[in-house]
Amino acid sequence: xxxxxxxxxxxxxxxxxxxxxxxxxxxxxxxxxxxxxxxxxxxxxxxxxxxxxxxxxxxxxxxxxxxxxxxxxxxxxxxxxxxxxxxxxxxxxxxxxxxxxxxxxxxxxxxxxxxxxxxxxxxxxxxxxxxxxxxxxxxxxxxxxxxxxxxxxxxxxxxxxxxxxxxxxxxxxxxxxxxxxxxxxxxxxxxxxxxxxxxxxxxxxxxxxxxxxxxxxxxxxxx
Amino acid sequence: xxxxxxxxxxxxxxxxxxxxxxxxxxxxxxxxxxxxxxxxxxxxxxxxxxxxxxxxxxxxxxxxxxxxxxxxxxxxxxxxxxxxxxxxxxxxxxxxxxxxxxxxxxxxxxxxxxxxxxxxxxxxxxxxxxxxxxxxxxxxxxxxxxxxxxxxxxxxxxxxxxxxxxxxxxxxxxxxxxxxxxxxxxxxxxxxxxxxxxxxxxxxxxxxxxxxxxxxxxxxxxxxxxxxxxxxxxxxxxxxxxxxxxxxxxxxxxxxxxxxxxxxxxxxxxxxxxxxxxxxxxxxxxxxxxxxxxxxxxxxxxxxxxxxxxxxxxxxxxxxxxxxxxxxxxxxxxxxxxxxxxxxxxxxxxxxxxxxxxxxxxxxxxxxxxxxxxxxxxxxxxxxxxxxxxxxxxx
Ligand SMILES: Nc1ncnc2c1ncn2[C@@H]1O[C@H](COP(=O)(O)OP(=O)(O)OP(=O)(O)O)[C@@H](O)[C@H]1O
Ligand SMILES: [Mg+2]
Numbered sequence: 034x035x036x037x038x039x040x041x042x043x044x045x046x047x048x049x050x051x052x053x054x055x056x057x058x059x060x061x062x063x064x065x066x067x068x069x070x071x072x073x074x075x076x077x078x079x080x081x082x083x084x085x086x087x088x089x090x091x092x093x094x095x096x097x098x099x100x101x102x103x104x105x106x107x108x109x110x111x112x113x114x115x116x117x118x119x120x121x122x123x124x125x126x127x128x129x130x131x132x133x134x135x136x137x138x139x140x141x142x143x144x145x146x147x148x149x150x151x152x153x154x155x156x157x158x159x160x161x162x163x164x165x166x167x168x169x170x171x172x173x174x175x176x177x178x179x180x181x182x183x184x185x186x187x188x189x190x191x192x193x194x195x196x197x198x199x200x201x202x203x204x205x206x207x208x209x210x211x212x213x214x215x216x217x218x219x220x221x222x223x224x225x226x227x228x229x230x231x232x233x234x235x236x237x238x239x240x241x242x243x244x245x246x247x248x249x250x251x252x253x254x255x256x
Numbered sequence: 257x258x259x260x261x262x263x264x265x266x267x268x269x270x271x272x273x274x275x276x277x278x279x280x281x282x283x284x285x286x287x288x289x290x291x292x293x294x295x296x297x298x299x300x301x302x303x304x305x306x307x308x309x310x311x312x313x314x315x316x317x318x319x320x321x322x323x324x325x326x327x328x329x330x331x332x333x334x335x336x337x338x339x340x341x342x343x344x345x346x347x348x349x350x351x352x353x354x355x356x357x358x359x360x361x362x363x364x365x366x367x368x369x370x371x372x373x374x375x376x377x378x379x380x381x382x383x384x385x386x387x388x389x390x391x392x393x394x395x396x397x398x399x400x401x402x403x404x405x406x407x408x409x410x411x412x413x414x415x416x417x418x419x420x421x422x423x424x425x426x427x428x429x430x431x432x433x434x435x436x437x438x439x440x441x442x443x444x445x446x447x448x449x450x451x452x453x454x455x456x457x458x459x460x461x462x463x464x465x466x467x468x469x470x471x472x473x474x475x476x477x478x479x480x481x482x483x484x485x486x487x488x489x490x491x492x493x494x495x496x497x498x499x500x501x502x503x504x505x506x507x508x509x510x511x512x513x514x515x516x517x518x519x520x521x522x523x524x525x526x527x528x529x530x531x532x533x534x535x536x537x538x539x540x541x542x543x544x545x546x547x548x549x550x551x552x553x554x555x556x557x558x559x560x561x562x563x564x565x566x567x568x569x570x571x572x573x574x575x576x577x578x579x580x581x582x583x584x585x586x587x588x589x590x591x592x593x594x595x596x597x598x599x600x601x602x603x604x605x606x607x608x609x610x611x612x613x614x615x616x617x618x619x620x621x622x623x624x625x626x627x628x629x630x631x632x633x634x635x636x637x638x639x640x641x642x643x644x645x646x647x648x649x650x651x
Contacts, residue, residue, distance in 0.1 A: 088644040114559070120560050128554050143563050
């Protein structure tokens with residue numbers, strides 16, 4: 034499903050070149066649960082942003098569903114982000130002015146799903162993350178774990194093939210982390226491809242395959 | 257579309273104070289436009305009404321090419337008897353000199369028939385007007401206005417006095433009141449004499465007894481347009497169907513001048529209002545730019561969950577346009593209130609200042625245009641943001 038070859042990304046900070054990704058190669062098959070693990074600043078988020086079509090690499094090739102990424106137009110990339118990929122960010126990234134329900138509804142609006150259908154699917158998604166009773170709360174009225182679950186509901190409401198999660202448990206206590214991880218296992222069992230980024234070995238081990246990243250270089254470890 | 261409209265309303269509603277302040281520019285601009293133009297229109301309508309009420313219920317005709325069939329006074333009489341138009345008042349005019357106290361000054365002399373009095377809506381303050389017998393006998397009588405009486409004779413009550421115009425002595429038989437109508441009101445400062453159509457010919461060699469200019473008034477049961485058609489028909493018959501042989505105009509000079517002045521005034525005021533609307537538009541652009549920067553992260557999130565460039569563009573453009581249209585609506589409403597108040601306050605003047613539909617339409621269209629034009633740049637700025645940069649903005 035995802036094929037990455039020799040991907041490089043260099044940031045220029047002042048005069049200094051920071052190599053966030055250095056000839057990284059990676060293959061992810063459909064229905065896999067892959068974890069990417071590495072210390073802070075190793076390039077995990079950079080990799081995820083490229084996989085999620087939010088960012089582009091400086092060099093190397095990225096093939097998504099058999100088509101090189103450069104061949105997609107801006108509009109097609111928006112559609113891919115909308116339908117194929119569900120993001121869960123480290124910092125939740127909910128829109129503070131919208132209620133939980135409206136945040137989850139957003140990707141469906143961009144898919145031009147009809148109102149009644151939208152309401153139904155939003156309700157389902159919120160039920161799946163166990164937040165049906167918090168639908169009308171604003172993000173600021175929710176705890177961190179609850180916000181993250183709203184973000185997960187937003188990621189799964191479109192039934193995307195690929196779920197990208199960047200340290201979804203990074204800001205949460207161990208109990209809530211476990212709940213969130215259970216949710217990911219459930220999603221995996223339901224046939225979703227999951228790429229989960231973490232710097233926690235315990236969490237990385239729960240995946241079927243763990244990929245190590247260090248200073249932008251990838252090494253695979255079988256578990 | 258409806259969803260993005262709702263979204264725009266929400267995001268405007270989330271910061272009401274700022275929205276109102278932003279709209280203020282548009283509100284004031286719209287009010288300036290609508291109120292000023294409506295006031296001018298209201299005043300014009302009421303003045304025009306009083307002008308046409310005072311003797312412009314007529315058309316004026318001038319013949320430029322008689323095709324060898326000149327029109328004389330009897331022709332005019334025939335037309336009056338035959339066709340169903342009102343009164344026809346042929347006239348000639350020339351300038352001459354009037355001598356009073358050994359000093360000579362210029363005078364405008366009209367050669368007229370009795371019909372002229374009614375057609376022009378003149379009012380006598382004393383004496384009589386030109387009579388048919390004056391026409392028949394080519395008498396040396398004249399009717400002057402009050403101003404002429406004071407200038408040439410020295411006092412107004414001058415019936416029976418002699419006046420020397422162009423070296424010929426005329427007897428004054430009537431004095432016209434100067435303030436009777438707006439038409440004469442305007443001519444009240446001029447020195448004018450009216451004499452029989454048949455007598456004026458002696459004043460100057462360049463005048464012949466041919467009728468080339470005349471006024472036609474509408475009878476009570478006919479509109480000006482009907483009269484115009486009737487006269488056109490008669491003239492076409494006479495002048496071999498040549499439309500260029502004569503010219504008919506139904507507006508008095510005064511009304512022409514008035515409409516010129518008001519259209520200039522309307523343009524001028526409209527222009528000033530348009531400028532203030534543009535200033536309001538710049539305010540909107542300013543705030544939209546701030547909004548876009550403030551909401552960079554939101555834009556990033558929206559893009560991450562699948563908003564395309566055009567979606568973001570539409571969203572912010574919609575916000576700017578909605579902001580403009582809200583301001584426009586408020587402005588129109590306030591204008592309506594102001595006009596109502598003005599109408600009540602000056603009710604003694606019997607003027608009504610209603611919202612002018614055309615101006616409202618122009619205001620709405622203009623506001624829409626301003627919303628689009630000034631919203632486009634900020635919206636485009638939002639749309640062009642790279643998702644990753646937007647997401648990382650400010651955290
Ligand atoms: N926008 C940027 N500008 C400059 N340098 C950047 C930028 N984004 C990331 N970097 C650099 O690229 C490297 C990789 O960053 P990245 O965010 O991918 O790390 P990470 O593995 O996700 O770390 P963490 O676990 O702390 O989230 C870092 O050294 C960082 O300083
Ligand atoms: Mg990171």
